[in-house]
Amino acid sequence: SQQGEEDPQALSIQEGENATMNCSYKTSINNLQWYRQNSGRGLVHLILIRSNEREKHSGRLRVTLDTSKKSSSLLITASRAADTASYFCAAKRNSGNTPLVFGKGTRLSVIA
Amino acid sequence: DTAVSQTPKYLVTQMGNDKSIKCEQNLGHDTMYWYKQDSKKFLKIMFSYNNKELIINETVPNRFSPKSPDKAHLNLHINSLELGDSAVYFCASSPSVGRTDTQYFGPGTRLTVL
Numbered sequence: 526s527q528q529g530e531e532d533p534q535a536l537s538i539q540e541g542e543n544a545t546m547n548c549s550y551k552t553s554i555n556n557l558q559w560y561r562q563n564s565g566r567g568l569v570h571l572i573l574i575r576s577n578e579r580e581k582h583s584g585r586l587r588v589t590l591d592t593s594k595k596s597s598s599l600l601i602t603a604s605r606a607a608d609t610a611s612y613f614c615a616a617k618r619n620s621g622n623t624p625l626v627f628g629k630g631t632r633l634s635v636i637a
Numbered sequence: 638d639t640a641v642s643q644t645p646k647y648l649v650t651q652m653g654n655d656k657s658i659k660c661e662q663n664l665g666h667d668t669m670y671w672y673k674q675d676s677k678k679f680l681k682i683m684f685s686y687n688n689k690e691l692i693i694n695e696t697v698p699n700r701f702s703p704k705s706p707d708k709a710h711l712n713l714h715i716n717s718l719e720l721g722d723s724a725v726y727f728c729a730s731s732p733s734v735g736r737t738d739t740q741y742f743g744p745g746t747r748l749t750v751l
Contacts, residue, residue, distance in 0.1 A: 555736075555737070556737055558737075558739060558740075560740070562678075565745075566744060566745070567641075567727055567729075567742030567743050567744050567745050568680070568727070568729075568740065568742045569742070570739050570740060570741070573737055573739060575737075611678060613680065615740075617737065617738050622685075622692045622693060623693075624670075624682040624685060624693050624695070624738075625682070625738045625740060626682075627679075627680040627681075629677065629678060629679050630678050630680075632678075
């Protein structure tokens with residue numbers, strides 16, 4: 526069953542604005558990861574947040590995790606045209622050899 | 638370059654044919670995966686191998702057969718191709734250390750079945 530669900534499906538903003546994408550999941554997790562996919566390319570890992578963490582930063586990226594609400598958000602500050610891509614969350618469940626489950630992604634367009 | 642590589646990048650073929658996609662990683666990872674991404678960008682895991690051993694086999698038709706000759710390679714063979722097999726197929730690998738399953742993806746193979 527699908528674990529991660531991103532919201533919104535698509536987001537269009539002006540360069541310099543902040544972009545916020547949300548992800549909800551269904552079961553208890555070991556960690557939650559965010560990936561970026563440029564058009565025609567493979568996914569690239571951006572950031573990982575563990576279930577015992579609440580917030581994590583990496584450059585212009587800020588990720589939060591609320592395990593009580595089973596949700597995470599990805600904030601990209603001071604967006605650039607080069608940030609235009611699809612962003613996916615992926616949840617790693619706690620139990621054994623269960624696969625990482627990806628959401629359907631948010632398509633972000635940053636207009637120069 | 639250290640990376641996950643796949644060949645071919647594009648594959649156009651007729652229904653009923655058999656085709657293979659190759660994947661290699663030089664990252665020294667123990668685990669490799671195949672994913673299918675459909676036209677709506679939904680990414681679904683198909684298989685996972687750890688040290689040449691199959692550990693995840695999601696509900697995939699048995700026309701799809703993965704083969705891992707060594708831990709750096711995971712190939713995907715597809716028999717009797719169908720229209721619904723058209724998609725982008727991604728290979729990925731992840732290190733065992735830390736068990737976070739952080740994925741390193743290849744560039745993808747766009748399969749079109751006519």
